[in-house]
Amino acid sequence: MRVHFIAIGGSAMHNLALALNQKGYVVTGSDDTIFEPSKTRLKNAGLLPEEYGWFPEKISGDLDAVILGMHAKADNPELLQAQELGVKIYSYPEFLYEQSKDKTRVVIGGSHGKTTITSMILHVLHYHGHEVDFMLGAQLEGFDTMVHLTEDNDFILLEGDEYLSSPIDRRPKFHLYQPNIALISGIAWDHINVFPTYENYVEQFEIFANSISRGGILVYNAEDAEVKRIAEAATAPTRKHPYTTPEYTVENGETLLETPEGPMPISVFGAHNLNNLAGAKWICQHMGVDEDDFYEAISSFQGASKRLEKIGETADNVAYKDFAHSPSKVKATTDAVKQQYPERKLIACLELHTYSSLNSEFLSLYKGSLNAAEEAVVFYSPEAVSIKKLKNISKEEIFKAFDREDLQVFTDAEAFKEYLFGLKLDKTALLLMSSGNYGGLNFEDINRIL
Structure with a gap:
C-alpha cells in the first residue's frame, strides 16, 4: 500500500x-x-x-x-x-481501526491513567513473550516505537484518547475503535476548548462505554463515582468487572504491594498508580495472563516516560518529573510523592501549559491540588496564554484559584530557573509537573542541585 x-x-x-x-x-x-x-x-x-x-x-x-x-x-x-x-482520507484512529478490524481490540480509556495502564499491560505481555499489536501515548523502555502493527497478532492494545480525531473529524478518537475489551480509569473534566461543559465531556465516556462490540467486556474503576455510574448503565458490554485500589504499604521510600504470596516491592508508587495496576491486572487476565504471572512481571515495571519518572537521586534528595496537568492528576501525583517520602520536604512545581489549565474559568478546579507539598510553585507563560488566544490571567487569579497564601508564582522562564537552581536541597523530594518544559528547562540539569 x-x-x-x-x-x-x-x-x-x-x-x-x-x-x-x-x-x-x-x-x-x-x-x-x-x-x-x-x-x-x-x-x-x-x-x-x-x-x-x-x-x-x-x-x-x-x-x-x-x-x-x-x-x-x-x-x-x-x-x-x-x-x-x-x-481515501483517514484520521489516525480511523486508520488504526482499519488495521485491526479482524483482531481483538483492547482499548484503555480515562481522563488520567490510560498511558500508565496501557504501558503496564504491554510490559507484562512483553515480559511473558505474548506478542500483540499496540499503540500507546508514551515511550516505553524496551520498545522501539509507540505503534506496532502486524498481520498475524490476535490482539491489539490501544490507548483510547478522548481528544478529537482530525481537523475534519470532530469525533473523539476512542469512539472509533469499537473495542472488544475496554477499560475506563477515571473521569475528570479536561479539554474544555472542545468540551465546554462537564456534562458534555462525561457524555463522551458514555458513548465510549456503549461502543463496545457485542459480547464485549468493560473493566472499570469502581472508586470513581462517575465511571461507576456510566459502567452500570452501559448496555453494550456483556460482562463488567469493577476494580479498586489494592492494599499496599510504604516502608523507607519503597512501596510494597499486598499479593496472595505476601508483600511484594514494586517501582511505581502512589494510590493512583496502585489503582492503575489493579485495572491492568484485570485486562491482562482477559488477555491470557494469570494473576501469578502478572505479579511476577509487574514487579519490574519502571513506569512510562514522563509519568512519575525519576530524573535524579542522591542519598538525601530525589527529583521526579511528571506529565500531570489536570487538577485531579496534579493532586494525585503530589499526594503520591509525599506519601512515598513522608520524612522529606516536598517542593512541587507545576507548569500551567494546556488550553484548559490556562483558562481563567477552569483555574478554580486546582484548589488544594498542591496542599501536600511544603513548598508549592506555579509557572505559566503569558506568551502561551496569548498564543492560545485566551483571556489574560493574573498572578492574583492564580493565588485565588490554588487558595494557598505561600504559593510562589513565576511568569518568566529565566526567573523560574534562577529560583530552581538556587535551591539548597536537604532531605528533599522535588517534583516537576508539566506537559511542557517550563520555557526551555533542560531536565538533565536538575542533577546539579541534588
Whole structure:
C-alpha cells in the first residue's frame, strides 16, 4: 500500500508512519516543521520530508490512503488536493481501526491513567513473550516505537484518547475503535476548548462505554463515582468487572504491594498508580495472563516516560518529573510523592501549559491540588496564554484559584530557573509537573542541585 501522512512529524503520527514502514508499506509525508525526536527517527527510516511545507503535487490518484493529523488545518493544500482527487482520507484512529478490524481490540480509556495502564499491560505481555499489536501515548523502555502493527497478532492494545480525531473529524478518537475489551480509569473534566461543559465531556465516556462490540467486556474503576455510574448503565458490554485500589504499604521510600504470596516491592508508587495496576491486572487476565504471572512481571515495571519518572537521586534528595496537568492528576501525583517520602520536604512545581489549565474559568478546579507539598510553585507563560488566544490571567487569579497564601508564582522562564537552581536541597523530594518544559528547562540539569 502507498500511504501519505499530512503532518507526519507529530508524536503519534510519526510512530504510525514508522510502524507502517516496518510493515512494508510505501510511506511518504509532509509537515511545516518537525522537532526531535521525530526528526531523527524519521530520518533514520528514510521518511523525513526533503523540505518543510505542504505540497499538493505529492497527492496523486495512485495513493491508497492519506492519513490526516490534528496538526494540519481543514484548508491544508494537500488535504484539499486529496479531497478533489477522491483519495481515501483517514484520521489516525480511523486508520488504526482499519488495521485491526479482524483482531481483538483492547482499548484503555480515562481522563488520567490510560498511558500508565496501557504501558503496564504491554510490559507484562512483553515480559511473558505474548506478542500483540499496540499503540500507546508514551515511550516505553524496551520498545522501539509507540505503534506496532502486524498481520498475524490476535490482539491489539490501544490507548483510547478522548481528544478529537482530525481537523475534519470532530469525533473523539476512542469512539472509533469499537473495542472488544475496554477499560475506563477515571473521569475528570479536561479539554474544555472542545468540551465546554462537564456534562458534555462525561457524555463522551458514555458513548465510549456503549461502543463496545457485542459480547464485549468493560473493566472499570469502581472508586470513581462517575465511571461507576456510566459502567452500570452501559448496555453494550456483556460482562463488567469493577476494580479498586489494592492494599499496599510504604516502608523507607519503597512501596510494597499486598499479593496472595505476601508483600511484594514494586517501582511505581502512589494510590493512583496502585489503582492503575489493579485495572491492568484485570485486562491482562482477559488477555491470557494469570494473576501469578502478572505479579511476577509487574514487579519490574519502571513506569512510562514522563509519568512519575525519576530524573535524579542522591542519598538525601530525589527529583521526579511528571506529565500531570489536570487538577485531579496534579493532586494525585503530589499526594503520591509525599506519601512515598513522608520524612522529606516536598517542593512541587507545576507548569500551567494546556488550553484548559490556562483558562481563567477552569483555574478554580486546582484548589488544594498542591496542599501536600511544603513548598508549592506555579509557572505559566503569558506568551502561551496569548498564543492560545485566551483571556489574560493574573498572578492574583492564580493565588485565588490554588487558595494557598505561600504559593510562589513565576511568569518568566529565566526567573523560574534562577529560583530552581538556587535551591539548597536537604532531605528533599522535588517534583516537576508539566506537559511542557517550563520555557526551555533542560531536565538533565536538575542533577546539579541534588
